[in-house]
Amino acid sequence: MALKSWNIQVKNANAFFDSLDDASVNREVAPGKNTILYLLGHLIAVNDGMISLFGLGERQYAYLDEAFVKNPDKSGLQMPDAATLKREWRKSNDTLSAYFDEMTADDWFTRHNSMTDQDLINDPGRNKLSVLLNRTNHLSYHLGQLMLIAGK
């Protein structure tokens, strides 16, 4: 069910990004705020982080962290172009989906890699599922901002 909730948000984000021509991604969600391009790279990088955090494999988009996670928009750091990021957004979600499909229900209740076994004993709710719920909210949060562009 948490995965279904995640997939719905990804689908909504897909619909938004697909509706944009490449030039539009340089627009800000509100005057002086993040550009669509920045949020696109930000979401790819943050979501991709679940791969290593869950010990599923090697992250694919660590190279986006500098410009899209560690630094704010308009940092002057180089960013991939719109067409590239839109393509990678799709690809990154396909990759995550494939990993998530392999996980059992029990896997979601195990600890993630920035925790110790003791951390999980102290707080059993702090597990992979909690990270997915958190990332889903994070996606919804930025989707709300992006949808301002779409007139919602």
Add this chain to the structure above:
Amino acid sequence: MALKSWNIQVKNANAFFDSLDDASVNREVAPGKNTILYLLGHLIAVNDGMISLFGLGERQYAYLDEAFVKNPDKSGLQMPDAATLKREWRKSNDTLSAYFDEMTADDWFTRHNSMTDQDLINDPGRNKLSVLLNRTNHLSYHLGQLMLIAGK
């Protein structure tokens, strides 16, 4: 865990609404978009809907639906003032918390009131927990918009 995720978003929203003086709630989250006042009433009304949907009791804020759910902002319909809505936001969350505290883990996997027993058999994931996850995303979505005002 889904409740924890919900509570985190409510806490974040509290922090935002508490930071505002009453005059600021008339600001739009972006030019031409919803005002903070509208989103505040919208969130109270939508979240309050879970009380009747889950069969927990009688909704407290059905009177907000007309101005804040069924109609867009700037409809000309009368709206309570900022101080009232900020107070009711707090109160509505206290009420929801008290109801949620009474629910057992199993309760979350039962059907809600806009479904039949057969609906739940056809799609067991369509239950109260799925509604809570959906409302959590909805809150995050609008919180992302509100936080534009706070410079995030």
